[in-house]
Amino acid sequence: MFDAVKQWFWYEWTLFIIRILVTFSTIITTVQFQNDLNLPLWLVLCWEISAFSIPWILLQVNTKAYAVPELILSGGVSVYLTSLFPEAYLTFLVPAALIAANNVEKTYRWTGPAAVLVVPLVMVQLSEPAKPFWEMMSQIGLAYAIGYAFNLLMVNYRQNEIIRSQNSVLEQYMSQVERVTLLEERNRLAKDLHDTMGHSYTSLIMGLETLRPDISTEEGEHKLEALLAVTRKSMGEVRDFLHGMGASEEMSSLRQALEQLAREFEASAGVTVSLRVLGEETALPQQAKMTFYRCLQEALTNAVRHGRAAEIQATLQFEPRQTRLEVRDNGEGSESLSEGFGLKAMKERAASLQGQVSVYSEKGVGTTVTCTLPRQAEPGGEVIRLLIADDQAFIRESLRTLLQGQKDMTVAGLAGDGEQAVELCAELEPDLVLMDLDMPNMDGTAATRTIKQKWPHVRVVILTTFQAPDKALEVLRSGADGYLLKSIEPKELAETIRLVHQGGTMIAQDLSTKLFGELGEAAKASGRGGATGTSGPAETAGRPETAAPAGEGYELTPREIEILRMLSKGLRYKSIASKLYLSDGTVRNYASTVYAKLGVRNREEAVEKAAETGLL
Incomplete structure (x- = not known):
C-alpha cells in the first residue's frame, strides 16, 4: 500500500488532503457539541475515524471495494449528525464528491442515485426540523457533479501520462532500431562485397597465376606481373574497406552496448533498468551481439508497453559453453502470452545461431525473457x-x-x-x-x-x-x-x-x-x-x-530431459535451480519449453506423457 502512495500524482494528494481536513473539522465540531450527543463521545469519534480510514485503505488496495464502505460509513456519520443538527447534512458534501471522484468502471450508475437521492431522503426522515429535500438533493448533487468532473480530469491526465510514456518508449525504440538497422545494413553490404568482389579478385589472381607457364616472353612476364600487382593491390584496398565497414565502435563490446541501451531506455521510459554481468566477457561474433542487443531491446519495450513494469533486471552471463541474457520485470504478467512479431523475430535470430529464446510469464508476478546462444568453437593453440x-x-x-x-x-x-x-x-x-x-x-x-x-x-x-x-x-x-x-x-x-x-x-x-x-x-x-x-x-x-536418445522424438535437449526427470520426482523450481546452479526463472523457462515440445499444459501432464512414451 505504501508503495502505491509513493507513486501518487498531484490529484491523489489533493483528494487525500481534502479528506484529512474535512475529517479533522468534523471531529473538532463533534467535540465542541459533545453535550448534545445521544451516544458516547468515544464511539462517535471512532465512527468518524473509521469513516476516514477504512474507505481510504480499501481505495489503495482494491478500488472496486471502495464505494460501498464510503457510502455506509461516511453517509452514516452524516445521517446521524443530521438527526441531531439539521445543518449537519453539509458534512456529506465532501464524501459525495469523493465517491464521484473515485468512480471506477461506471459505478456512478448506482453511487450517484444512492448519494444524491437515498442519503438525503434518509436525512429528511430522521432530522427534526427537516430541511427541504430538494435543497439537500441539489447541494449534494452539485457536490457529486463536481467530484465526477474531477474524475474525468484524472482519467484524462492518466491517459495523457500513458500516451507520453508510450511515445517516449516508442521514440527510444525507433532510434535504437534505426541505429541497429544501419549497423546491420553496413554489415550486410560488407558481407556482400566480401562474397562478390573478394571472391572475384581471388579467382582473378588464381587465374592469372595459372597463365604463368604459358607465357614465355619477357614482355609477357612483365605484363603478367603488372596485372597481378594491380589485382593484389585492389584486393588489399577492398579488404581495408571491408574492415572499416565491418568494425563498429557501437558494438565493439556487448557489455557496453547493453549498458548504453539500458541507460537510454531508463532515461526515456522512466523505469528502473539494471544490468548485471556475470563471468569474464569473451569475444562474440557480430551477429550474436546483434541478437542479444535486439533481445534486450524487445524485452524492455514489451515490459513497459504491455506489462506496465516499473523495474527491469537484466543479467548477462558468460558461461563456458554458452552465453545467456535473462531479462526479468515486475510487470503485470500474463498466463497466456501471444507470440507477436517481435518475439518471433527474436526466436528466429537465436535459432539462426543454434540458440533459443524462451519466455515465462505469470499473472501478477511479471515476465522473464531468456536468450541463450552457444559459444562457437574458438581457435586452439595447435595448428x-x-x-x-x-x-x-x-x-x-x-x-x-x-x-x-x-x-x-x-x-x-x-x-x-x-x-x-x-x-x-x-x-x-x-x-x-x-x-x-x-x-x-x-x-x-x-x-x-x-x-x-x-x-x-x-x-x-x-x-x-x-x-x-x-x-x-x-x-x-x-x-x-x-x-x-x-x-x-x-x-x-x-x-x-x-x-x-x-x-x-x-x-x-x-x-x-x-x-x-x-x-x-x-x-x-x-x-x-x-x-x-x-x-x-x-x-x-x-x-x-x-x-x-529418448528425448529426440520430441526434440528435447539433454538439459530439458534432466529438468523433466527432476519434475517427475516432485521437486520445485527453486530446488531444481539450486541443484543445477541456475536461476529460478531459467528453470521455469526450461519447464515451459518442455511443456510446449510435449504438447502439454502443466507438470502433471508432462510427467504422465513422459511415463507413457518412455522418455524417462
Whole structure:
C-alpha cells in the first residue's frame, strides 16, 4: 500500500488532503457539541475515524471495494449528525464528491442515485426540523457533479501520462532500431562485397597465376606481373574497406552496448533498468551481439508497453559453453502470452545461431525473457593441418587461399581425386581432409572409407555443391565427420573445421532436416522411433547408426530431459535451480519449453506423457 502512495500524482494528494481536513473539522465540531450527543463521545469519534480510514485503505488496495464502505460509513456519520443538527447534512458534501471522484468502471450508475437521492431522503426522515429535500438533493448533487468532473480530469491526465510514456518508449525504440538497422545494413553490404568482389579478385589472381607457364616472353612476364600487382593491390584496398565497414565502435563490446541501451531506455521510459554481468566477457561474433542487443531491446519495450513494469533486471552471463541474457520485470504478467512479431523475430535470430529464446510469464508476478546462444568453437593453440581434395583446380586454390588466412590452420596439400587424397594422407599425415564427393578415379565416399580404415584419427569433412541425402547417408556411414555445402560462408567453414577437429560432427542445416526427416520416416515405418530435430546453420549430430536418445522424438535437449526427470520426482523450481546452479526463472523457462515440445499444459501432464512414451 505504501508503495502505491509513493507513486501518487498531484490529484491523489489533493483528494487525500481534502479528506484529512474535512475529517479533522468534523471531529473538532463533534467535540465542541459533545453535550448534545445521544451516544458516547468515544464511539462517535471512532465512527468518524473509521469513516476516514477504512474507505481510504480499501481505495489503495482494491478500488472496486471502495464505494460501498464510503457510502455506509461516511453517509452514516452524516445521517446521524443530521438527526441531531439539521445543518449537519453539509458534512456529506465532501464524501459525495469523493465517491464521484473515485468512480471506477461506471459505478456512478448506482453511487450517484444512492448519494444524491437515498442519503438525503434518509436525512429528511430522521432530522427534526427537516430541511427541504430538494435543497439537500441539489447541494449534494452539485457536490457529486463536481467530484465526477474531477474524475474525468484524472482519467484524462492518466491517459495523457500513458500516451507520453508510450511515445517516449516508442521514440527510444525507433532510434535504437534505426541505429541497429544501419549497423546491420553496413554489415550486410560488407558481407556482400566480401562474397562478390573478394571472391572475384581471388579467382582473378588464381587465374592469372595459372597463365604463368604459358607465357614465355619477357614482355609477357612483365605484363603478367603488372596485372597481378594491380589485382593484389585492389584486393588489399577492398579488404581495408571491408574492415572499416565491418568494425563498429557501437558494438565493439556487448557489455557496453547493453549498458548504453539500458541507460537510454531508463532515461526515456522512466523505469528502473539494471544490468548485471556475470563471468569474464569473451569475444562474440557480430551477429550474436546483434541478437542479444535486439533481445534486450524487445524485452524492455514489451515490459513497459504491455506489462506496465516499473523495474527491469537484466543479467548477462558468460558461461563456458554458452552465453545467456535473462531479462526479468515486475510487470503485470500474463498466463497466456501471444507470440507477436517481435518475439518471433527474436526466436528466429537465436535459432539462426543454434540458440533459443524462451519466455515465462505469470499473472501478477511479471515476465522473464531468456536468450541463450552457444559459444562457437574458438581457435586452439595447435595448428590444424588440412588436406583439400577436389577435382577442380580453381576450387582447390580458392579454398587454400581462404583457409591459409586462418592463424590456426595450414593447408598441407592438395589432391585432384580420391586416390591422390589417400596417397597424400599417408605422406603428409593431415589432421583433417576437406573432401569433394564427385571426383574421377575414386570418389569421395570410397576415399573417405579408405582413409577412415587406415587412419581413424584423421577427420574427414565432405564439402560438396548439391544436397544429396542418399549420398550423405552413405558417406556418413563410411565414417565422414561432417557434410557441408560449398555455399557455406568462409568464417563458418573455419569454425566448422575447428569444431570437427575437436571431435564434433557437423551437418548443414538444410541437409540435416531432409536427412533426419527421411530417417525418422523410415524408423516410424519399422516401428523404432521418430525424427530428430535440427536448429541453426550447422547441426551437431551423432553417427546415423547409433541409437537416438529418448528425448529426440520430441526434440528435447539433454538439459530439458534432466529438468523433466527432476519434475517427475516432485521437486520445485527453486530446488531444481539450486541443484543445477541456475536461476529460478531459467528453470521455469526450461519447464515451459518442455511443456510446449510435449504438447502439454502443466507438470502433471508432462510427467504422465513422459511415463507413457518412455522418455524417462
